Amino acid sequence: MKYAVILMDGAAGYPLKQLQGKTCLQAARKVNIDYLAKRSLLGMVRTVPRGKAPGSDIANLSVMGYDPLVYHTGRSPLEAASMGIDLGQDQITFRCNLVTLGQAESYSKRQMIDHSAGEITTAESRKLIADLAAELESDGIRLYPGVSYRHIIVWDQGPVDIECTPPHDILGKEVTGYLPRGQSADLVLSMMEKSVEFLSSHPINMARQSEGKKPANSIWIWGQGTKPRLDSFYDKYGLQGAVISAVDLVKGIGICAGLEPVEVQGATGNLHTNFEGKAKAAVDQLKKTDFVYVHIEAPDECGHQGDFQGKIEAIERIDERVIGPIYSWLDSSRKDFKIMVLPDHPTPIALRTHTAEPVPFLIYNHQEKTGESGASYDEFWPAEYGMHIDEGHKLMDLLIGKKNE
Numbered sequence: 001m002k003y004a005v006i007l008m009d010g011a012a013g014y015p016l017k018q019l020q021g022k023t024c025l026q027a028a029r030k031v032n033i034d035y036l037a038k039r040s041l042l043g044m045v046r047t048v049p050r051g052k053a054p055g056s057d058i059a060n061l062s063v064m065g066y067d068p069l070v071y072h073t074g075r076s077p078l079e080a081a082s083m084g085i086d087l088g089q090d091q092i093t094f095r096c097n098l099v100t101l102g103q104a105e106s107y108s109k110r111q112m113i114d115h116s117a118g119e120i121t122t123a124e125s126r127k128l129i130a131d132l133a134a135e136l137e138s139d140g141i142r143l144y145p146g147v148s149y150r151h152i153i154v155w156d157q158g159p160v161d162i163e164c165t166p167p168h169d170i171l172g173k174e175v176t177g178y179l180p181r182g183q184s185a186d187l188v189l190s191m192m193e194k195s196v197e198f199l200s201s202h203p204i205n206m207a208r209q210s211e212g213k214k215p216a217n218s219i220w221i222w223g224q225g226t227k228p229r230l231d232s233f234y235d236k237y238g239l240q241g242a243v244i245s246a247v248d249l250v251k252g253i254g255i256c257a258g259l260e261p262v263e264v265q266g267a268t269g270n271l272h273t274n275f276e277g278k279a280k281a282a283v284d285q286l287k288k289t290d291f292v293y294v295h296i297e298a299p300d301e302c303g304h305q306g307d308f309q310g311k312i313e314a315i316e317r318i319d320e321r322v323i324g325p326i327y328s329w330l331d332s333s334r335k336d337f338k339i340m341v342l343p344d345h346p347t348p349i350a351l352r353t354h355t356a357e358p359v360p361f362l363i364y365n366h367q368e369k370t371g372e373s374g375a376s377y378d379e380f381w382p383a384e385y386g387m388h389i390d391e392g393h394k395l396m397d398l399l400i401g402k403k404n405e
Helices: 031-037 057-063 076-082 122-136 185-199 203-210 235-236 250-256 275-284 297-307 308-332 379-385 392-399
Strands: 002-008 041-045 093-102 112-114 141-147 151-157 218-225 241-242 260-262 292-296 337-342 359-365 385-387
Touching: 002 057, 002 275, 031 151, 031 275, 031 308, 031 359, 057 250, 057 392, 076 093, 076 151, 076 218, 076 250, 076 260, 093 122, 093 185, 122 141, 122 185, 122 203, 185 218, 185 297, 235 292, 241 275, 250 260, 250 292, 260 275, 275 308, 292 308, 292 379, 297 308, 308 337, 359 379, 359 392, 385 392
Parallel strands: 002 292, 002 337, 041 385, 241 260, 241 292
Antiparallel strands: 041 359, 093 112, 093 151, 093 218, 141 151, 337 359
């Protein structure tokens, strides 16, 4: 049996007036998803346990079969694993975004304009982080460059009792009520303030502004945690497999679970990612292994930007350029297979951040082809007529079964 999981990050959402009361999932033209939905098991799954923040770290842990209440130790440690950073037991990691803040007399009065600094390129951001490291690093504190706006700080014996806010949760808001609080909060805040002084006049940002682009004029520190320990995916399900994602977080979960991370040239984590390359990589992996987890970030990024047209386009591209080719190859392979499609969490256009409501899933079983002709893959049909799974980590058990039973 072959298994393909296609994760459309943040694809779920709320009805929009601009779409005559439809959601982006409903408005998108998704020929392949609709074909599968009418022949699949549909339902709703709660990927974010009640009381937990609706982050992609928690939600993707759930989808991969790991109970966040047991395995979650923070977001940034999972990203660090993807970047090859071997954490010690006394080290704390933080996510370090390059962001765009508005102008104000004091840091606390600035507004969070963009959590991604206009989706800054990896080449630009690596130069910024390298130069910033010379200004901010000290004994026991190191900066590590990642992809686009996503970077990592590793802090020896760093603070664990500190409260930090994800920057994508406060888009358009003044940051004064969302600054670090708790142990060593003053030091964390001082690093953020110093970054503004350095980055605002950096040649890369001066060039970006002259081109009408948003400057990466501050870092934003959040997502702290300790070294994760995940049980082996093979031990849980009896399958070898791979994870395909442009996002270090998802690759890190896969690495910690023993899945092979697959690099795809041109994978960016936004609407301009290499969709075809991800599909080809998935097919190549399925030719030699039994499980692949394909994560596409684009709908989520469009949701954060409040771009409903972009989000619809992202869903349509996933349907045509990722799900279609993977299904076509599996269907012609003369092998038994299952395909699961779902978001990790909603990212409603109106809110521009994650929410914790259950998300729709479909499981297509080539052997059974069960389903209903009137089924619709969206936020509503599965909620009314489909299966409901309250503990998200049990969804993978439903797809695969323990030890491939």
